[in-house]
Amino acid sequence: MDLRLAQSLAVPAQTKIAMIIMDGLGGLPLEPGGKTELETARTPNLDALAAQSALGLTVPVGPGITPGSGPGHLAIFGYDPIEYEIGRGALEALGADFELGPDDVAARGNFCSVDAEGVLADRRAGRIPTEASRKLAELVRTIRIDGAEFFEETVKEHRFAFVMRGPGLGDALTDTDPHTTGVAPLPVRAVEPGSEKAARLANRFVERARKLLAGQHPANMILLRGFAGFPRVPSYRELYGLRAAAIAVNGMYRGVARSVGMTVLDVDGEPPAAEFATLEQNWGEFDFFYLHIKKTDTAGEDGDFAGKVRAIEEVDALMPRLMALGPDVVIVSGDHSSPALLRSHSWHPVPTLLYSRFVCADGIAEFGERACARGSLGVLPAKDVLPMALANAQRLTKFGA
């Protein structure tokens, strides 16, 4: 559905929407004929909620397309994930809690190791500890070049977010990371004329960093990749007049939420319980809550079927705390599937539940892949869930006379 149509119909209301995203929720049976992780999990609260909900299977990007976390989230947030792609560098910066702005071009940075001839020996500098990485970032932060400001935010180990800020910087730039060892890092090239200034500045920065790090070991050089500017995604406030909050622990998800204008709340304690506590504490302040569960995806990517089952059961046990708040609309879904069988993100459509007083409930008292396949939402683009949530929250008026 067209974002602008929903925008044109948005009306104010006092209702509250909660979106619980279990990352990589969809799964597969380990053996043919078996049950998936979600079907295996004991989920009395989600099953009871399913009975009062409309169920379906969401397709984040397209049939057969395995989504990254960025497009997966944009889709369930209601955006066309192809139209509103967030570049890798921008995601990294947002994920590092960097306040990315419209004059910024970001990239993923690595500290790396080069030999005396400048040839790349280790793209990750032996995965130096995060603390060592922070010290190197401080060093690199001393670089000053006319024409732009430069920022480095340590992410983890050898990884950092790199940001150039200045007028007239394009982001159509090639990587310095050759994605292999035994060759020298590459110069940044502008793919479009509007990015030539940015290319010059990035190359000067890398050259300064090389000199500054020359005496360091093992991290004596940097690599930059995935240059991307500020994502131009219209916010929930702008589109629907929603005060939206994000409850997520990991930088990437906090970053995507920030890119769509959500207020990112701090979580004090161990997720997911602490995330539900944050939800309770902030319930009065916002109209829309996105709550992100990371463990389901981590277990899926580790091939840990039982761990993913446990992570789902942990969320199920917390669901009464959400329901006690009296939400008008609840969405439970994922940003993509991550079957333990595949040990990775996958293309499989994602079990999705839409609860409200005004949903025509399917009466299927089970939340699982095959149960959702029988649901009245059918197989639907993930981006179509949000307009239905808004409608159920009585936040969309009639189209046409």
Next chain:
Amino acid sequence: MDLRLAQSLAVPAQTKIAMIIMDGLGGLPLEPGGKTELETARTPNLDALAAQSALGLTVPVGPGITPGSGPGHLAIFGYDPIEYEIGRGALEALGADFELGPDDVAARGNFCSVDAEGVLADRRAGRIPTEASRKLAELVRTIRIDGAEFFEETVKEHRFAFVMRGPGLGDALTDTDPHTTGVAPLPVRAVEPGSEKAARLANRFVERARKLLAGQHPANMILLRGFAGFPRVPSYRELYGLRAAAIAVNGMYRGVARSVGMTVLDVDGEPPAAEFATLEQNWGEFDFFYLHIKKTDTAGEDGDFAGKVRAIEEVDALMPRLMALGPDVVIVSGDHSSPALLRSHSWHPVPTLLYSRFVCADGIAEFGERACARGSLGVLPAKDVLPMALANAQRLTKFGA
């Protein structure tokens, strides 16, 4: 889904995909409350495969749209059948095993009968025997006109494929066939300026043919219709790096497969058994196999319910030979429906089965219209099946970070 998105994500793999297309597969009960042809057929092998598959109903062109064989096949091959229409003339030439090229404009030709005043008496010249038609084609082949080469390939009875080859020939041309008798054949007109040269050449050719055939009886003139140039459909190799083979007996299907760059294999013996033998013999040489079953459609168009049931059962009995090859992904579907009740192609969505080790199987142990309506693929555009097949064959990588 956008073809170019799947293309941008394609990665190599050692997996094999088999697509079994029973032409006109979908059907209708003869009596309300009854079973369709597919539901009536005893199909233990397809039913067992269905239990391990995801099921759905594919819509080849759009809701309510009855597809011709060209668009029906393009859709299940993964192309938007409206964007990538293959013109009738091009289909006829491809179907006649003519090696159509980019400088060619093709048309469907008929030998016909005109009276002394040139008025059309029989559009099909009494359906002259194929042998007589071949002799007339030899005669017409002697025509030489500066500016283009001309080809005529006998198809069957009065029908032939006509091709003009030369630089700068457009295909925006009107038919000479008035689609009625009692009037004279029409001149070819160019609908766009770029096709004026082609119109002039076609008209001169028709005039020469008229003189050449004047003494013949009953076929003393030709009609041309459905002018169309070389279809510009990107190939499986170009899009996905797939070595694709087609196993089909009838010219039309061999032609469509050739137009999308498939290698068309020869079938030695009686279909469908000989087609499965061809599959076995060539299994090592290709990544993707399209195997076409004609009998289902022929029976459907003849109104022969029992014959269509038998044709389906015959394919079911051959399925173990495919499965013994260990395909990674199997699609069983049709290019459109052809209910015996309607004696024609129809708009009904087509029962479709997608099998792989990584599909989240619906556990529905039946292959039929109503069973597929309950499947997790839902009702889906036929063109969305191929990207899912590629995903299940682990031939598509992740989109976005």
